Amino acid sequence: MVGLSLGEQFFIQGGIAQDLRCDGRKRLSYRPIYVQTGVIPQANGSAKVRIGDTEVIASVKAELGKPSLMQPDKGKVSIHIDCSSTAEPAFEGRGADWLSADLSNALQRCLLGAKSGAGAGIDCSSLVVVQGKICWDLYIDGLVVSSDGNLLDALGAAIKAALSNTGIPKVQIAAGASSDEKPEVEVSDEEFLQFDTSGVPVIVTLTKVGKHYIVDATSEEESQMSSAVSISINRQGYICGVTKRGGMGLDPSVILDMVSVAKLVSEQLINKLDSEIASAEAEDES
């Protein structure tokens, strides 16, 4: 937990009101972002993202499974987040369960779209091998290693980077199998299909402190927030999900204003992330 004196609290609030935050940033600027891909060799794709002192790792594992009866033409994607106790002693034991569940749900809402799979940032229909019989199940695991605020944005960025690092093995279907039984498949260990990640949205969390809102809040700033809204936006500028977490109520007009600000910020963030991911991939290959 962050323990701040009254003076420190006023300092943070006053700084935000004057558009000059404790670390010298403006209200709508991010801390430096570093991306490293391929950090977990056992996974199909992985990435480590560091925003300031916040550090998260995301990994993608693909396993062959059976599509659900309701959606025979779609693969399954699940997101699970863990908060390591290295990040904060309070996460020890079961202490981080609520935060993990909260983050997992928010990410699922932001990246996977509705229950029907409509509007998902990840194209689930590309995961099908044989319709109704075999598909790829993607397990996305996130781990918070070090926490200094803005975990949701960092996790969203890490998942985006991990997905673009993901190679799904090519599958050959053995010919001659009858249509009703489970077909035999051969998984190639040399050829991989790259995942299309251009549609994966980024998440921008706007934290309201006093009358103003800021992006990329540190944990000190988060302790002073009155409410926070997380908006996931894709490259086309469409909103893929909105989550309001905690705090007091907001005026509806403020939320609409926040959405338009988030849209502006997201363009910069997407460009920054894409160039970071591209350079990380280039470094990973060399």
Next chain:
Amino acid sequence: MEYVNPEGLRVDGRRPMEMRQIRAEIGAVSKADGSAIFEMGNTKVIAAVYGPREVQNRSQQMSDQALVRCEYSMANFSTGDRMRKPKGDRRSTEISLVIRQTMEACILTHLMPRSQIDIYVQVLQADGGTRSACINAATLALADAGIPMRDLVTSCSAGYLNSTPLLDLNYVEDSAGGPDVTVGILPKLDKVTLLQMDSKLPVDILENVMQLATEGCKAIANYIREILLENTKQLEYRRGS
């Protein structure tokens, strides 16, 4: 299965007395008082130390020494097959206890009465020898946090397969069913603080295997000392003195 081929090479191409490549880095978690990453081949762990600080649970406070606590956890993606394990299963509780006891033996707890030191270790990748890697990472993190210690503790494992003593087993060799001896030593004081072995082994061979593991520990201790020295030099440089 053949774990040592006629040319004397192991499954991953190492010689029987060869260790995997080790790499360490100090200061991975900036919010912690001390932290470190330790890698042995594909095994990668991260350790963070918080403290000495006020005891959280008053009933555990001790008036003559510090309370040392430890939590070991494995990431979902750390193993080859993905699995979901809740925190605090039997295996992690056991390893937490082992690490706690090993570190407690080297921390000068009597200098910090009525305080608490938390050690958190997180396995990012598991490929055999996580226990040793965790202890080595914890040592580095404790040193980074500036906690007074009698000596560095270092740990290394050794096994015995195909009638050959093998240093630093990886996952394939570890799951071969042969003995796995994990040794933790205080290298300067030349004392053993941790010794664990499963499976069975003739007494005269145990001596050899233990000797081998001890040599491994000493090599790791040298490396850790180098890393600490390098880190201290950097700190000194940054201070500008």
